[in-house]
Amino acid sequence: MSTAHPASRIRRGGTICAAAVLAAGIALTPTSVAIAAQPLTAQPLSVQPLTARAATALGERLTSGLGDRTVGAYYDNAHLVVTVTDAAAADQVRAAGAEPRLVPFRRSELAAVTGLLNRFDRIPGTAWRIDPRTGRVRVTADPTVTGAALAKLTAQVRGFGAKARLERTARLRPLLSGGDAIWGQGLRCSLGFNVHDSSGNPGFITAGHCGVATNDWWADSWSYEHIASTQWADFPGTDYSYAAYDPGAEGPSAVNTGQEITGAGDASVGEPVTRSGSTSGVHSGTVTGLDATVNYEEGSVYGLIDTDVCAEPGDSGGALFDGATAIGLTSGGSGDCTSGGETFFQPVPAVLQAYGLSLP
Incomplete structure (x- = not known):
């Protein structure tokens, strides 16, 4: 078994080069049937309608207080739903104005599953996360995972019993063709924030896999207007980078x-969000999961x-936001904005904290 891949950090002038990557999938047929989380209706609910941002704050407070008796919360039809494992926890959730949903496993049980997956030999084209809507660990594999690798992954997931399910996804593909388009050395990405x-x-x-691939950024594809230089970039492990503007910009x-x-x-599960990218423009959808692990060919991102x-090639690094709140940077995805798809994002708060940055 191998250990987790550490993040690779470079300063301006570094020579690390990485292919662009964007990961992840359209669910097909699961290898095990997930049992949906069940509502607790023994007592009347006093569920309060909330905005997505208010639900995020309440969900963080409740899940922190419940500890091992919850596997997370999600936003559903203007209400906060919090998973619980017992009646006392359900009462606590109701008292706070949210809806409790019963799940069969504790947080520590599902965390043990993802912990073991993180320690197994990594298979490129796979991803996993705890899914609060089902109370299980969702594991996905793209069509490049075949033969012995697929058999090995299937056996691993089946070994977790009802705690995990395996789904096939669309093929992992690079979305770096490179908000607004920014051009690096032989690539195009999207500015985040x-x-x-x-x-x-x-x-x-912007995305880390963009920053590790170029030291210089231009505002045009002909490399006439130089605008910034990469200062820090982290990928894999995490997927974010920072570039300093040239004087006067x-x-x-x-x-x-x-x-x-x-x-x-x-972010919170169920939160409505909007993404802007230089290839496909502006598209909206919802958050479906948090704390996902994606295994790219270059390494894993957590x-x-x-x-x-949806997202398409060139959208890498683009902004994910909910109203005035910056949420994420486009990291990886599959599908397109005609047929739809699934996209992963690097959380923005982690970027700001890592580099000591602030929004304007």
């Missing part, structure tokens, strides 16, 4: 839809947001 460093100097954040606080961004926040928002 404009930021300032600890000294107040302006820059922007500075970006607005708004994304290219005109939406002002006033802060960063964590702690990603899973969504049903």
